[in-house]
Amino acid sequence: MDDRSAAEARFASVFGHLGLLVAYARRRGAQDPDEIAAETMAIAWRRLADVPSEDPRPWLIATARNLLLADHRRRHGTPVAHLGGCEPVALPAPTVELDAELEDALKSLSAQDREALLLVAWEDLTPTAAAASLGISAAAFRVRLHRARRRLVYELENGPRRHALENCQPSLEQL
Amino acid sequence: MSTDRVIDRIRAADPAPAATATDDELFTRIVAQPGDPRLVRSAPRRHRARWIAVIVAAIVFSGAGGAVGLGAFSHESPKALFEANPAGPFPWRPGQGVIVPNVIPQTVRLATTFTVPGAGRFQLWIARSRPKGWLCTAIRQPDGTWAGLPAGKYQLAGPMPGCGMLGLWDAHGFDYWPSSIGPGNGRGWWIAWGYAPTTGHPVEVRDEVSGTTAPIGDGRYFAIVIRQNRPGFRLQTLDAAGRVLVTDRFDTGH
Numbered sequence: 001m002d003d004r005s006a007a008e009a010r011f012a013s014v015f016g017h018l019g020l021l022v023a024y025a026r027r028r029g030a031q032d033p034d035e036i037a038a039e040t041m042a043i044a045w046r047r048l049a050d051v052p053s054e055d056p057r058p059w060l061i062a063t064a065r066n067l068l069l070a071d072h073r074r075r076h077g078t079p080v081a082h083l084g085g086c087e088p089v090a091l092p093a094p095t096v097e098l099d100a101e102l103e104d105a106l107k108s109l110s111a112q113d114r115e116a117l118l119l120v121a122w123e124d125l126t127p128t129a130a131a132a133s134l135g136i137s138a139a140a141f142r143v144r145l146h147r148a149r150r151r152l153v154y155e156l157e158n159g160p161r162r163h164a165l166e167n168c169q170p171s172l173e174q175l
Numbered sequence: 176m177s178t179d180r181v182i183d184r185i186r187a188a189d190p191a192p193a194a195t196a197t198d199d200e201l202f203t204r205i206v207a208q209p210g211d212p213r214l215v216r217s218a219p220r221r222h223r224a225r226w227i228a229v230i231v232a233a234i235v236f237s238g239a240g241g242a243v244g245l246g247a248f249s250h251e252s253p254k255a256l257f258e259a260n261p262a263g264p265f266p267w268r269p270g271q272g273v274i275v276p277n278v279i280p281q282t283v284r285l286a287t288t289f290t291v292p293g294a295g296r297f298q299l300w301i302a303r304s305r306p307k308g309w310l311c312t313a314i315r316q317p318d319g320t321w322a323g324l325p326a327g328k329y330q331l332a333g334p335m336p337g338c339g340m341l342g343l344w345d346a347h348g349f350d351y352w353p354s355s356i357g358p359g360n361g362r363g364w365w366i367a368w369g370y371a372p373t374t375g376h377p378v379e380v381r382d383e384v385s386g387t388t389a390p391i392g393d394g395r396y397f398a399i400v401i402r403q404n405r406p407g408f409r410l411q412t413l414d415a416a417g418r419v420l421v422t423d424r425f426d427t428g429h
Binding site: 023 | 181182184185186188189190191192197198201202205206208209210211213214339352353
């Protein structure tokens with residue numbers, strides 16, 4: 001097998017994760033999930049030497065996330081020249097349909113904590129793989145995941161009551 | 176609610192359960208592009224065949240009385256080329272039409288030039304397009320043809336000529352397309368073109384392995400030519416004082 005054929009064979013195994021990428025992009029509210037997945041695969045092909053052969057999913061998800069971030073910035077008017085700035089690498093809350101209670105609870109988390117939870121729950125990544133996709137250590141990821149879980153439980157248990165109380169607060173004009 | 180059950184609840188609310196997806200046409204389109212040159216350790220025979228084909232084609236064309244065979248886009252303006260979008264990312268899917276980008280005229284510019292020994296001087300042209308803020312890129316080859324078109328002499332990697340979404344690999348890093356030109360066996364050249372992070376006002380890109388440098392044009396774009404006599408390359412941006420600003424963490428060579 002020559003180098004080209006070997007590369008194509010290796011890429012074929014990477015390409016088997018196309019469905020994961022489409023689902024990832026859809027879950028994170030991409031306008032065109034197929035486009036994000038296709039572009040991610042195109043990048044994987046031309047940077048195949050960088051794609052871990054044992055488990056390409058963290059690399060693919062990290063790349064798809066960057067594409068989603070770039071797309072999000074463009075749609076919200078951030079000039080391309082500013083893309084290299086020091087903004088946090090975090091996606092906004094998903095815009096997909098969820099039950100209202102869960103959606104509110106997820107939105108209350110920081111973007112980093114929310115992504116940690118969703119990588120485990122929706123992408124079914126292990127903490128080690130999810131940590132790799134976020135470029136942080138597995139230990140740091142576990143801390144982040146633990147914090148996110150606790151916060152989400154708190155929000156689910158107390159969020160509705162807290163919101164109800166907030167809604168019952170009399171305004172200054174009423175006092 | 177326990178913290179374990181909360182994960183189950185999120186799972187149950189998954190809005191897009193993953194499914195196995197196959198797209199043979201997409202796969203074929205992608206692998207038709209030049210792949211990662213770092214995985215090609217020796218000069219493949221097909222490259223040699225391509226060089227021979229180019230020479231034969233040049234003889235045929237010159238014998239036929241000129242540059243008729245160079246292709247419809249050979250000497251078109253970059254703007255016309257971008258609007259034609261011959262290598263646009265669509266259609267990725269069957270039945271989807273090619274999207275015609277609305278190129279913003281004042282953004283069409285020559286970003287940088289680079290010279291490949293034995294081949295000549297190349298030009299990297301860029302533009303932006305509406306409505307998605309796509310980046311348009313094209314490389315004009317020394318003979319006036321555009322890389323990436325059938326008549327192009329060299330097969331440089333990347334979504335060109337045309338417009339598409341930025342292949343932003345790292346929000347704080349580089350994105351570039353590596354290609355190679357030449358006979359291989361350590362006697363050819365890597366060409367890496369793309370855009371660099373703007374962190375810290377970079378003016379130059381350097382290959383940490385060989386020390387080769389190239390200017391950053393128009394604030395962000397570069398094309399660097401690196402001799403293939405080392406196992407790989409790793410790009411960095413430098414500021415005007417020569418300080419290293421960002422090192423590409425993904426390309427360590429082999």
